[in-house]
Amino acid sequence: MAHHRTKLLHGTLDALILKTLHQGPRHGYAIARWLGEVTKDAIQVEEGSLYPALYRLERKGLLQAEWGRSELDRRAKFYTLTKKGRANLEKEVEDWARFAEAVSRVLMGEG
């Protein structure tokens, strides 16, 4: 059971990252902040666990990373959604919608 949760969480985290970068390039810290704001800190994630996901997504070619300057003129690594990443995001959104609908139908429906 626990194993299943972790897996689900991983997949979800990837999708959330892709969604976050949908608007434009961001560094890891900015992604964490944005996730916190949007979910109103409902999802408790250790912020560092973003990074293995980011590296993995970069390796898979869903993200592209470049070093640049942050708002405070510090060197930071910026992640951008690639074309492949964008396509993947669309698919994740669809899958999620279908999954959520199916789960809702079961949980909310009259048994």
Added chain:
Amino acid sequence: MTRRVLPFVVRLTHRVTGGVFRPRVEDEVAEEFDFHLEMLERRLREGGMEPEAAHTEALSIFGNKEQLRSDCEHEGRRRDWEVDMRERWIESVRDIRYALRQMTRAPVFAAVAVGTLALGIGANSAVFSVVNGVLLEPLPYNEPGELVTITSAFPGLGFDRFWISPPEFFELKAWSHSFTDVGGYRTGTASVESTDQPLRVPSAVASASFFRTLGVEAATGRIYTDDEDLPGADPVVVLSDGLWRRAFGADPELVGKSIRVNGQPQTIVGILPAGFDIEDAKIDIWRPLNIDPNDHQNRRGNHFLNLVARLGPGVSLDQARTETDQLLDRWVEEYPDTHTLSRDFHALTVRDFRTDVLGEARTQVLLLLGAVGFVLLIACANVANLLLARSEARTKEVAVRVAMGAGQGRLTRQFLTEGLTLALTGGGAGLVLGYFAVQALLATNPDGIPRSSSVGMDGSVMLFTLALSVGTGLLFGLAPLLNTSPKKLGMSLREGGTRSTSSGAGARMRRSLVVAEVALAVVLLTGSGLMVRSLTALNAVDPGFDPENLLTFNISTPSNTYPDPTDVGDFYDRLLTELRAIPGVQDVSAMNGLPPLRSVDANDTEFEGLERTQDGPAFNTDYWQFVDLGYLETMDIRVLEGRDFNLTDLAPDMATILVNRRLAQVFYPDGGPMGRRIRPPGSDTWFTVVGIVDDVKQSGLKAPTGTEIYFLSRQAESLGFAIRTRNIVIRTQRDPLAIVSMVRRTVWTQDSSLPLSNVQTMDQNIASSVARSRFLTMLLGVFAGVALVLAAVGTYGVISYSVALRSREIGIRIAMGAGAGSVVGLVVRNGAVLAVAGALIGTLGAFGVTRLLASQLYEVSTTDPRTFIIAPLFLIAVALLASFIPAYRGTRVDPVTVLKQE
């Protein structure tokens, strides 16, 4: 903006340098984590937290830093590796495309290089397919590694390889513990009726245990049993898959039916699986030995069986040898009075089956492989030379690449790709060439290659060719790197537009390559020269008779239509008379053993009045030749003393024989054998020697002549034994093959059921007896020829290149009044130095290498002075010619044009 520029520069340097300046993954992760933590702390402090607390809180929000770092580094390293691979792949594709473009841009260069490689690689894959089929493919028997052959030897008689008699076979089978089974067989021919015409096919008699030993079972029906192998059993026969298809239309109901073999009805009990054979004899009919193991003690000297045995589990060849050696002593104990096996007189030899079956072929095939390897080396040297010359023309291009940041590694990869592209193209063409070469070889030399049915292009040949192509590509692909030392490249850029001069390293390399080529070619030429000399000597051997205008064929009279020996004799008399009447026929006779390569009889023989001595010869003669009247005349064999057989010998109770010179020397060294008497062991009749005739080669042209007795076939009949199978020999006035159809018709008017086999001229018999030698000589000759051409092309290439480089100097010389002759001399001298150096090294090499040919040479020393002088001189002459052409062309240039070019 700045955010984008730096990464771009980083990526650019990446691409050019192959990632040397890429930040380490560890630093990347650390910097990213530090940034995150700092930002978190700053935010917490801004929210009013104490710095110390903010630090702790930030770490806790971030999570397990060490674990995360290790995860990220792992992913990051994988990412970098994949990027590298992708870039390398893209580079390779680009390199291949570039290489192909280079080839189409210089089509002549490409054609010469690819053609040279195709020749070299094609010859190698052709020879390898022979090696593969002959030496590497497993023999088509169950667990062939356990199989051994057992032969006997008569050291005293000079026979190191002899047959085994039935009693010896059965005793060995019963006494030995080293073998799980032992089988005996003997090959021959048999007449068989098929659905349409009588056939004469290769046949064998074999013990039932023979099939068990080899581990073969019938594809249809069964193999005959041990009981069916005894005398008096119902006659049964097993057919080959080939005969079943050829002669019986693959009749599925054939098993159980009866066919006539040699006129006798026999029941077919089984059909063997396709491809089953022994000794490449293409045996079609297998029959039982029909010998009773307990009832042949008197035939101890009747050696005719080949034995094949299977080593028991865990028994080594040496252990088996030790046991058979010990058994020899038992034979001496059990049969002290008779002719018997013993250590010093009549020993047993156990050999690995595969090695034994392949025999000399192994040496020959390996020799060819070595020779063809030389050809490939020469081809590689030529291509390396071509690439070197081209790379010099391309130094500027390379210099630009280096200036743009390409490292040595990157350049190496590019050159190797170019080399590999060339080699693979050449290898592909070579494979096609090799395929046709093998087909041609098999078609023209069916007797020259053992196991030829398993020779062909298969997966392993393809793999070998691929490996060879890659290997050669790597080998010569590296040659151009000699021209890419940084210092040289710098010079080449500074030189601007002028043509770069030949570099020291490059020129030295080119000259050494030519020297090596010439040396290798000299070795090959010397080797093939020795073989040619040997074959010439072999062809010059006097076989003891005149082989010209002789037609021979073999027929056999079945015992059901010719039951009595006299019936057989009458038939042959009638046939010979009819054959003599054919126009163009000069003489006709018959004999049972066909020279120059018949199997040895080695029959025990009694010599009246001669005492067997310890050191004297064993009372055994190599050949018993049963002939018809007029034999010596037809064959043109000289009578040295006494007389030929004549009509008086046909009188009843006449028992006369002729002996050959060798027999007279061996058994009657002190006085002539004329008038002395000789008889088969145990016979009541003594035969009187009435003539001594010249030696005839019976066991091959190479071998020394054996002892021989000539019997008259008709006299043998009166003693009760029939010579059913005879070789008819016809002396014609003109081309013997012209009368073949007349001969057939004549035979068939006598008896339409008799098949004729081995219809051929005596010249063909002699040629096929030296087929292997001729095959080896021919192939070595072809390889030497190719080597010669390649070496000439290589010399030509290097000399014309050097002439091109020196065109300015030559122009100046001519402008200053030097004669064309002196210029040509200058250039040719250059070539001569290379040729002489190569020829010297090659001759030294040949001294070392030709020793390997020793077993293949007949009456030619491995250091035959004539060959060792002619071969290098010939190559020097060819090399001089190859340098003369470009030299002469060099002098035809107009000095003004050349000088203006600068």
